[in-house]
Amino acid sequence: MSKDVLVNVDDISVKYGQHLALSHIHFDINQGDFITLVGVNGSGKTTLAKSLLGLKRIASGRITWVNGQKVGYLPQHTGLENRHFPATVAEVVATGLIKDKGRHTWFNKDDRKRVKKMLKLFGMQDMAKKRIGNLSGGQQQRVLLARSMVMTPDLLILDEPTSALDQTSRDKFLKVLKKLNTEQNLTIILITHDVASIEGYANRVLYLDKHLLFDGSFKKFFETQPFSPFIHTHQPRYVKEGETS
Ligand SMILES: Nc1ncnc2c1ncn2[C@@H]1O[C@H](COP(=O)(O)OP(=O)(O)OP(=O)(O)O)[C@@H](O)[C@H]1O
Numbered sequence: 001m002s003k004d005v006l007v008n009v010d011d012i013s014v015k016y017g018q019h020l021a022l023s024h025i026h027f028d029i030n031q032g033d034f035i036t037l038v039g040v041n042g043s044g045k046t047t048l049a050k051s052l053l054g055l056k057r058i059a060s061g062r063i064t065w066v067n068g069q070k071v072g073y074l075p076q077h078t079g080l081e082n083r084h085f086p087a088t089v090a091e092v093v094a095t096g097l098i099k100d101k102g103r104h105t106w107f108n109k110d111d112r113k114r115v116k117k118m119l120k121l122f123g124m125q126d127m128a129k130k131r132i133g134n135l136s137g138g139q140q141q142r143v144l145l146a147r148s149m150v151m152t153p154d155l156l157i158l159d160e161p162t163s164a165l166d167q168t169s170r171d172k173f174l175k176v177l178k179k180l181n182t183e184q185n186l187t188i189i190l191i192t193h194d195v196a197s198i199e200g201y202a203n204r205v206l207y208l209d210k211h212l213l214f215d216g217s218f219k220k221f222f223e224t225q226p227f228s229p230f231i232h233t234h235q236p237r238y239v240k241e242g243e244t245s
């Protein structure tokens with residue numbers, strides 16, 4: 001195993017009851033990787049993320065953390081779509097610290113500093129006291145990103161964070177991620193349906209359909225997987241209001 005391996009995923013299979021969701025998955029996550037994990041609905045992307053997080057038990061195989069072990073997670077469904085979600089921006093970011101604090105669930109000065117620093121990093125410092133539900137989709141995603149980063153994770157897993165964003169917000173969001181990846185050497189796994197828009201940000205594609213079908217560069221992915229129904233159905237299209245698509 002090479003020195004800069006962060007996580008080794010060795011031949012894992014995962015089941016829900018009798019249903020096999022992941023079959024004999026094998027790959028390494030290297031420090032500094034920016035991986036995009038792609039695949040059709042139900043192909044096991046979220047299941048793989050949850051297995052890495054220890055939220056879903058694996059049926060066989062082994063996951064080994066070689067370096068570091070803190071994972072930041074931006075889940076697929078958060079409930080924040082609800083406009084009446086009773087928390088402010090700063091409070092949502094602070095919940096990212098709860099796991100770190102064990103039984104001590106009150107927040108001290110140091111925590112408040114960390115939260116402030118994160119909000120600043122993502123350009124949200126003026127919104128700290130706003131209700132999360134009153135923010136735009138793009139702003140909410142940045143708050144969630146701040147929450148997943150407040151513990152300074154070794155690996156950040158984002159499950160379709162951009163699917164509800166327009167193109168401008170999506171590009172902004174991806175630029176922030178790229179910056180974290182290049183400047184802080186943060187390792188990232190980004191789950192998406194929109195593989196074309198991630199090209200230029202991520203450096204590695206994992207293509208999943210219960211089995212791992214592909215692991216490599218974008219160039220190779222587009223060369224070797226051209227007939228994947230996935231690519232055709234998920235190409236982004238620019239449709240102007242008032243025009244028929
Ligand atoms: N809690 C669960 N109980 C039973 N089956 C589940 C559960 N979660 C997922 N599955 C099944 O496991 C398979 C993989 O699901 P998963 O959510 O990992 O796919 P996905 O690639 O994330 O899909 P999507 O793109 O729709 O988010 C699917 O067949 C799904 O129906």
Ligand SMILES: [Mg+2]
Binds near residue numbers: 046047
């Ligand atoms: Mg999913």
